[in-house]
Amino acid sequence: MKIKLFFTLLIAGISLIALAQKSGLKEYVAHIPEGRNILIQPHFQNKDHVRGRIAIDFTVNRKGDVVAAHANSKKTTARNIAFVHQCEDAVKQAKFSEMKKGGPENQNGSVSFAY
DSSP states (O other): OHHHHHHHHHHHHHHHHHHHHHOOOEEEEEEOOTTOOEEEOOOOOOTTOOOSEEEEEEEEETTSBEEEEEEOTTTOOOOOHHHHHHHHHHHHTOEEOOOOTTSOSEEEEEEEEEO
């Protein structure tokens, strides 16, 4: 009975470890500015295998270009500064649909990357 329980727990533990290693980026957008669609998503590689969440607040101009992107220190749990800057740069490369005439000059949004 003890041996059977031991092997069951061992297999379950190995399965959880394998599952955790396969899970990579869990990316989600927390807030897209109203009336916009993402045309070009931010792309980057987590070569250092940073763990945690990186939340980036950004500003989009009327043309759909990201004109500013800064990590939200209250929502970011990852402490690898170089990787946080890489995420900010990736968000700056994103592209959104243009704002129709009569809309605001700039709009704010945020995106979170969870590892």
